[in-house]
Amino acid sequence: MMAVKARDAVVAGVQGLVLALMALIGSITLFVLTVVSLCLIPIGVGVFTTPTVLALVRAHAHQRRLLAARWASVRIPVPYRAFPRDLRTGVTGQVERCTLMLKDPATWRDMRWLLVDMTAGAVGTLVAPGLVLDGIFGLLLLTGLWKPIVEADGTYWYAFVPVDSWTTAGLAAALGVIWLVVAMNANPVLVRSHFRLTRAMLAPGHARELEQRIDRLTETRHDALDSSAAELRRIERDLHDGAQARLVAMGMNLGTIEALIEKDPAQAKELISKARESSAEALTELRDLVRGIHPPVLAERGLGDAVKALALRTPVETEVDVELSGRADAPVESAAYFALSEVLTNAVKHAGADRIWIDLTYADGSLRIAVTDDGRGGASIGSGSGLSGIERRLGTFDGVLAVSSPAGGPTMVTMEIPCALF
Template identity: 50%
Template sequence: MLGLSQPTPSARLVGAVGLVVAFTSAPYAWRFVEPVAVRFLRPTPTMALADRVDELTAQRADATVAQAAEIRRIERDLHDGAQARLVSLGLSLATAEKLMETDPAQARALMREARAGATASLTELRDLVRGINPPVLNDRGLVDAVRALALDSPLEADVSADLRLRLDPPIESALYFGVAELLTNAVKHASATRARIAIARDATTIVVDVEDDGRGGAAERADGGLAGLRRRLAVFDGSVEITSPAGGPTRVRMMVPCESL
């Protein structure tokens, strides 16, 4: 049998040098592979457009569902709340009118009940209108509406913002109800006592930060308020960033591309 020939010292040296060159140049070689891969593997403009159309279609469907749910809520609140009180108010006034001559004391009692019912109905209607769009938001814009919201909140809330800021009404409405949702969550789920709201804008984006001192641990569920907030802002190509470690604090940043008015 013929034995295998052993490599010569020069061959060994060449092999060692090649191995060193390969290990040394490997990280740099990938730099040339990346642009080639990006060029040939990235989605085509047609594919990117199709993905964007699908995304907008899903967002429009979410917005339609949200609007339908809001209409049902308004109808339910009107039927079960203010409408029922107004019907009762009418019956009380009609009965009081009949008793004015025969039983004035009972008539006065019914009038007092009617007055209390009218006050309660007015309060419910105001709450209902506030749930649709508060007048201060329409009249004075996002900043003043958020300040009014902070004053009405059981939390001790501080608001810092550019008072000259005005945005398109749909964006202002989305951000306003986003802040309202976050303050409600802070009170209801996090047992917070303080909140800080900051509203700022750069050349192309409005940024709203809401931070509370609650217990943290906020999680986004598919049917929860945070997911609804994300869907609401996604209609405007907006985004939501949530940081909520156990023990708090919870910080939520809402960002929406926009141009101020």
Template identity: 50%
Template sequence: MSDGQAGEHVGDLLRRWLGDTGRGLILALFSQAAHIPLLVLALVSLALVPVGVGVLLAPSALLAVRALANQQRMWAARWSGVEIHRPYRPAPPGAVSPARRLWWLLGDPATWRDLLWLVAAIPVGLPLGLLPGFLTVYGLEGVLVAPWLPPSIGYGWGPFWPLRDWGAVGMAGCVVLGSALAVGGLRTGPGVLKGYALFSRWLLAPMRGALEHRVQELTETRSETVDASAAELRRIERDLHDGAQARLVALSMNIGLAEELMKRDPQGARRLLAEARETSGAALTELRGLVRGIHPPVLAERGLDGGVRALALALPLPVDVTVELPGRAEAPVESAAYFAVAEMLANVAKHSGARRAWIDLHHADGELTMIVGDDGRGGADPSAGSGIRGIERRLAAFDGTTVVTSPPGGPTVVTMKIPCALSGPKSPPPSGRN
């Protein structure tokens, strides 16, 4: 190995060590500065549930614990390649009040596993996080400091202290032992991070019962999706039969009559041909409308951003649109998101009595979030057949969730989320009013 290659190897090793040591320090810091306060907050808020105050505090505290656990899942995947799937049950429809959200969180076994991980990580995260940096720094001290101090000078603790009394042999022992510790510190970083990731997966990954529950949920979701798809196909068939097909039949009859009248009644034939032209135009218009209802062209051409802005322009009231999407989702996801927003805007126009509405689309932490709100009368009930149940079924096919907040008097805010990845980065257009 040449001197240049050796230098590059040492540089790479040093950079990896700095990265692993920094990540270990982050784990150690979070295990104390984040885990302990969150644990105290969660336990205190749960203890206050019987007196009522905890009903307001506990959901926020438990969701903060969940956010910290999700952060650890992300670090485990990014730093060590250890995937930790999220075992959480989706929020049930209408879980908007603090009491119902608390009931949902307490009924989810993953919430209690998060709390167990929070407790266990406090004594585990600190020593594991500090280990790579401590070994390296202490080993360098054994090489650069301990051998050169005279025995008369008092010297801390550890294996270097007695070795100094052995003269030259002790000095050599300090250097050898210190070098071994330093090299060990340089090499143990990835193993320590992966060990902590595996420890976290042991507590945070879905259990067998959770997996069975998830399979049951997916089975139910698939059944609902199949039913919804069948209903959509029946609607398309009905629209074709009653609309475009009937017009095409009439078109064929008019052309046939025109052929018979061409010689003996040219004027009547021209009238029939004119009617046939009008009928063909109406049939084409209906077919275009049907295609737009299946997959709108604006969605294919301009993506979800342009499609939602086009929906906002068609609404008979001002709509503020904010879109922050660094890329595009897969076509089925975009279609589901588009029609979910379209249904919500239709509800705003029909039922809310609002003077203004707003739409916020953004993507973060692997989720596409769509927020549709209005300043109308409020009181929206998902169980009252307002179209929200249809949105829930549509999004459930993609493991999505829908949360409605609509107190009497307003405002109404519907938050819809779909787990997905984006591809094809692009520069988002400036947000503003449509």
């Protein structure tokens, strides 16, 4: 237990250091660039620079959202207004884009967050690595490290302990142990508190969040209806071109057999054999079609076992970790299964991955699926991409999709669907 807490304290200390550097370097730089760009708007230059700078601010905020979900399981919504599809190009389009971004309340929440992140956010996260490093330094004083320090500068003060002898060095080491004990209990809390502060700054108000959810559900409902219609047409086409055609051919063969059974028994026997083959092929096609609509293993054994079965059929080495205490509703399981299937297909086809990891968990009222691969990276949610289709599929259930895929990899796709287990 103590070893686990010590490990968590060190991990949280490293995370705090990373967050502090992101705040002190990224947030300060972006805040200054944004202010300068806004000041240049009256002379026309800022109209062209502001959208680019604000896009960088949004990317910076989105990275923090991903870390919040990954490190602290804190979900921070993405509240930006979508650009109209008929957005013009050229100078007029640039002016329109700049105006839309400045009118978006999320832009000013980002600015407020940058200001808080580079001050209170940075200070709070620096405490985490500071406790660990200060505690380790206190222990090192007991090795005699205090001697050259005292010889060079006189008495060395470690916090409130004046170190100038082995006795005081022992007191400093005891204080270092206290700092490490504090770090084991405080560091994870400090990191979670940082992300909660981030959520408080970036998340929209309750009314705005409800409005966004209504808009999102309305849009995804239309997408779901379109997808359902397309799926029905696909099923109809597969039945018409596959099983139905084989059954019709089999019926014709049986009619021929009936006419030949007395006149030419040998040919009738041959046609019976062909009819048997056609019936087997039609049955196989019907089973494949049913499996594509709703896999039997998903209905019989649940999402966890269905995902494990899917991993076994994946041509890339895939590890699956499932931590579920029950089952979700059938529509939720189906949406999660096919979304995961699409993510795996993308990883195999486009990422060039040698290994894939799948984590399936349930926490805070949401089913969470994380898919990580060691491929080339560069995946993004864009118009026409497979990830866009997954996002629409999850949106039908008020779910979200997050992608972290730097060039060179690794790629991590996280899907969350609010639901209850039973």
